[in-house]
Amino acid sequence: MYDREEEKLASLRQRLDTETLPSEQADAAIFQGMERAKREKRLTRVRKKRTLWTLAAAAVLILAFATSIRVSPAFANAVAVIPGLEKFVELIEQDKGLSGIFKNDYYQAIGASEQQGNHTLTIDGLILDESGMNVYYTIESSESLEDIQVKNARLKNTKEIPPYSMSLGGPHDGKSPNRYTDHIEFYFEDPMVFDDLAFGFELSATVSGEEVLFSVPFTVPEDIKPSLVFALDEVAEIEGQKIIIEEVIIHPLRAEINISLDPTNSMKILQFEDMRLEDENGNVWGSMLNGFTSTGNLSEGSISYLLQSNYFEQPGELYLRFNTVQALPVEEAFLVIDTEKGELISGPKDARFSMEKADQKEAIFALSGIEDEAHRYGLTTGIEDAEGKRFYPSSESMSTPDNEIQWTVEFGTTDYTNPLRLELFAYPNRIKGDVKVELKNPRE
Amino acid sequence: MDSLEMSQRAIAGDEEAFLALMQLHKEALLRTAFAFLKDEHSALEALQETTYRAYMKIHTVKNPAYLKTWLIRIMMNYCQDQLKKNKRLVMDGRANEASTTSNFEQLELAEALASLNEKEQQLIYLKYFQDVKIKDIAALEKVPEGTVKSRLHKTLRTLRRHFEGKGEMDHV
Numbered sequence: 001m002y003d004r005e006e007e008k009l010a011s012l013r014q015r016l017d018t019e020t021l022p023s024e025q026a027d028a029a030i031f032q033g034m035e036r037a038k039r040e041k042r043l044t045r046v047r048k049k050r051t052l053w054t055l056a057a058a059a060v061l062i063l064a065f066a067t068s069i070r071v072s073p074a075f076a077n078a079v080a081v082i083p084g085l086e087k088f089v090e091l092i093e094q095d096k097g098l099s100g101i102f103k104n105d106y107y108q109a110i111g112a113s114e115q116q117g118n119h120t121l122t123i124d125g126l127i128l129d130e131s132g133m134n135v136y137y138t139i140e141s142s143e144s145l146e147d148i149q150v151k152n153a154r155l156k157n158t159k160e161i162p163p164y165s166m167s168l169g170g171p172h173d174g175k176s177p178n179r180y181t182d183h184i185e186f187y188f189e190d191p192m193v194f195d196d197l198a199f200g201f202e203l204s205a206t207v208s209g210e211e212v213l214f215s216v217p218f219t220v221p222e223d224i225k226p227s228l229v230f231a232l233d234e235v236a237e238i239e240g241q242k243i244i245i246e247e248v249i250i251h252p253l254r255a256e257i258n259i260s261l262d263p264t265n266s267m268k269i270l271q272f273e274d275m276r277l278e279d280e281n282g283n284v285w286g287s288m289l290n291g292f293t294s295t296g297n298l299s300e301g302s303i304s305y306l307l308q309s310n311y312f313e314q315p316g317e318l319y320l321r322f323n324t325v326q327a328l329p330v331e332e333a334f335l336v337i338d339t340e341k342g343e344l345i346s347g348p349k350d351a352r353f354s355m356e357k358a359d360q361k362e363a364i365f366a367l368s369g370i371e372d373e374a375h376r377y378g379l380t381t382g383i384e385d386a387e388g389k390r391f392y393p394s395s396e397s398m399s400t401p402d403n404e405i406q407w408t409v410e411f412g413t414t415d416y417t418n419p420l421r422l423e424l425f426a427y428p429n430r431i432k433g434d435v436k437v438e439l440k441n442p443r444e
Numbered sequence: 445m446d447s448l449e450m451s452q453r454a455i456a457g458d459e460e461a462f463l464a465l466m467q468l469h470k471e472a473l474l475r476t477a478f479a480f481l482k483d484e485h486s487a488l489e490a491l492q493e494t495t496y497r498a499y500m501k502i503h504t505v506k507n508p509a510y511l512k513t514w515l516i517r518i519m520m521n522y523c524q525d526q527l528k529k530n531k532r533l534v535m536d537g538r539a540n541e542a543s544t545t546s547n548f549e550q551l552e553l554a555e556a557l558a559s560l561n562e563k564e565q566q567l568i569y570l571k572y573f574q575d576v577k578i579k580d581i582a583a584l585e586k587v588p589e590g591t592v593k594s595r596l597h598k599t600l601r602t603l604r605r606h607f608e609g610k611g612e613m614d615h616v
Contacts, residue, residue: 001597001600002601002603002604003595003609004604004607005598005600005603005604008603008607009568009572009573009603010572012552012556013572015553016475016478016479016553016573017475019475020473021474022474022484022488025484025488026468026470026474026488026491027467029488029489029491029492029495030463030466030467030491030492030495031493032492033492033493033494033496033499034459034463034466034494034495034496034499036492036496037495037496037497037499038459038499039521040500041499041500077477117539130504238572333458362445376492382493390504438447
């Protein structure tokens with residue numbers, strides 16, 4: 001019936017099929033597309049984990065604000081003469097690990113820069129250890145940088161750097177419109193030792209809506225200091241729950257406490273509220289860090305907590321200590337909800353806890369009567385639907401109307417099957433004990 | 445490794461298999477780009493974007509036998525989006541870079557496709573340029589075969605009007 005049209009199409013096809021193809025460029029295009037996708041997948045993974053940290057970080061930040069900030073003038077002056085570091089004085093003074101690094105000249109000045117159009121990025125300096133790299137940098141421009149948004153950053157080395165996490169992009173400090181200073185913390189999930197100390201630092205940002213991409217090669221002038229590893233494998237017990245302290249690694253930038261849980265525990269451990277490093281007199285040498293506080297996931301059985309480091313200052317004796325742990329009976333440590341019926345099927349057996357509202361897109365939970373408690377943690381981590389499909393909430397926010405905490409969990413998808421199972425991230429139900437493990441210095 | 449096995453492994457997340465798969469279908473994908481877009485530069489960009497999108501989504505493919513068609517459809521969707529974008533650019537009065545380096549060989553095809561709506565373009569392309577069977581198109585679109593057939597007839601009718609309007613049918 002349509003023979004003539006079909007013939008015409010066949011002849012058009014023939015012409016298309018004889019077209020010579022740019023085969024080599026095609027391979028390059030495939031390669032580039034794949035690299036871009038791989039990079040992005042890596043970042044989404046990191047971003048997913050970061051939501052957890054952000055929640056925990058919020059909790060820690062509150063504590064940080066509660067303690068008044070006192071900076072010794074001598075120290076402040078010493079740090080302030082290092083270019084780009086003026087705004088970090090408080091941050092450094094508050095973090096024992098960082099102040100030790102500066103007092104011991106472990107900060108390395110770099111001064112490498114690159115110009116892109118009107119903008120110049122200079123790497124002022126950095127701190128590198130096996131756990132990560134802090135890069136302190138300044139962008140100067142003939143244009144205003146007040147609306148700058150740092151989008152992404154990347155480290156390159158001849159050695160492949162496995163997926164890492166980072167924190168970046170503080171807002172402009174408003175002091176000088178043509179100058180932006182910031183630092184980026186790269187955190188390697190597994191300790192890294194680099195043979196080749198030549199690196200590339202890439203940073204993308206938008207200034208007045210336009211994208212700028214910097215790529216600055218630099219070499220770390222000095223070898224990095226090795227981390228101290230304390231292999232412990234000690235089993236601690238709090239109210240009958242077994243917590244295995246596998247090892248403590250003290251890096252210059254941070255102390256990493258690797259913990260796993262006994263799968264036969266009757267309670268699920270959610271958060272360690274007061275994990276710290278102490279000396280023999282009970283002085284705290286390292287408490288929780290601002291920013292990244294943990295990696296890994298307790299619900300998968302193991303986690304690394306990150307504390308301030310005492311790398312450069314060793315007390316006579318050093319202990320890892322914690323007393324207060326958030327935990328719930330295993331069968332109560334998750335929420336089961338039906339978003340169609342708006343029903344909380346199961347969860348913590350706690351009269352104060354309720355589901356206020358739920359629809360396809362989000363659910364609101366509330367905990368009432370908590371006037372005495374400062375509970376500043378997020379509520380959930382991952383979600384699993386009735387068919388075992390796992391996803392992460394697209395966002396979770398917390399508000400505290402009168403004597404109540406409310407969490408709004410947005411699912412970010414409506415493509416799931418009820419009921420949903422939401423893993424709890426934290427919950428103000430505490431078990432108490434006194435765990436104190438001595439760290440014997442391997443250097444002695 | 446045959447192409448089905450390659451597809452299965454790529455869906456399961458095997459990077460090498462994915463790369464091999466892209467190599468295998470590179471020609472078909474590029475020709476698709478040439479059918480819709482007008483120059484080599486845009487076609488290569490389209491291939492890059494298709495690779496990117498495919499890598500991000502390949503784990504969602506249910507039937508490995510349809511992988512090639514799945515890739516072609518990603519490419520066609522991208523090309524059609526680009527065409528729409530270019531159209532907007534032209535209407536904005538801004539220069540349209542892509543059209544300055546037109547590939548005259550394929551202009552006729554591009555014009556013929558332009559007489560159809562996007563769905564019809566994809567249908568014609570899959571059926572007559574990639575030899576995808578009506579049965580498979582029906583399975584992919586989750587519609588009965590009869591529906592595909594009647595859509596095809598309607599589309600050919602539109603094309604007939606297009607070719608007749610151009611007075612070109614006599615040359616075939």
